[in-house]
Amino acid sequence: MSEQTTSTASKSGKAKWIVIAAILLFIGFAFKFLLPSGYSNDLSRIGKGQATLVHVRDNQTVQSHDLLAVMDGIRDHYADQVEFMLVDHNTPQGSGFMATHNALRTNLVLLDAQGNLVKVIHAPQSEESLSQEIDAMLSGAK
Incomplete structure (x- = not known):
C-alpha cells in the first residue's frame, strides 16, 4: 500500500x-x-546625428500604453529621420533622464540630432498631434 x-x-x-x-x-x-x-533604451545613442523621441514610460498607466500606440502608428513614417526610444521611469537611467530634461512619467521628450532638448510633450492625443510636433522639430533643424 x-x-x-x-x-x-x-x-x-x-x-x-x-x-x-x-x-x-x-x-x-x-x-x-x-x-x-x-x-x-540605449540613451547613449542620443545626440549621435539623428533626432530622437524618448517616451518616459510608466507601464502602470493607461496614458503610457496609449502613447506607445501613437508612437507605433507614426514610427515607420519617421524611421529615417527620428529614433524612437523608451526609458522606464522606475530605473536609475529613467530617473536621471527625467531630471536632466525636466520630464515627468508618460512624457515624450524630443531631442535634436545633437541631443539638445527641443520640447517635452505632455501626452499628445493623436498620431496627428505628435506628427505635427516632430515635423516642427525637423523643419526647425534644417
Missing part, C-alpha cells in the same frame, strides 16, 4: 513541476511578445 502511495505522490510531484514549467514558459513568451519591440 505504501508503494502505491509513494508512486502516486511521485506522479503528482512530477505533474506539479510540469505545470510550473509550463506556466514559466508561458510567462516568458508573454513577456517576449507583449513588451514593445523595436524600441531602444
Whole structure:
C-alpha cells in the first residue's frame, strides 16, 4: 500500500513541476511578445546625428500604453529621420533622464540630432498631434 502511495505522490510531484514549467514558459513568451519591440533604451545613442523621441514610460498607466500606440502608428513614417526610444521611469537611467530634461512619467521628450532638448510633450492625443510636433522639430533643424 505504501508503494502505491509513494508512486502516486511521485506522479503528482512530477505533474506539479510540469505545470510550473509550463506556466514559466508561458510567462516568458508573454513577456517576449507583449513588451514593445523595436524600441531602444540605449540613451547613449542620443545626440549621435539623428533626432530622437524618448517616451518616459510608466507601464502602470493607461496614458503610457496609449502613447506607445501613437508612437507605433507614426514610427515607420519617421524611421529615417527620428529614433524612437523608451526609458522606464522606475530605473536609475529613467530617473536621471527625467531630471536632466525636466520630464515627468508618460512624457515624450524630443531631442535634436545633437541631443539638445527641443520640447517635452505632455501626452499628445493623436498620431496627428505628435506628427505635427516632430515635423516642427525637423523643419526647425534644417
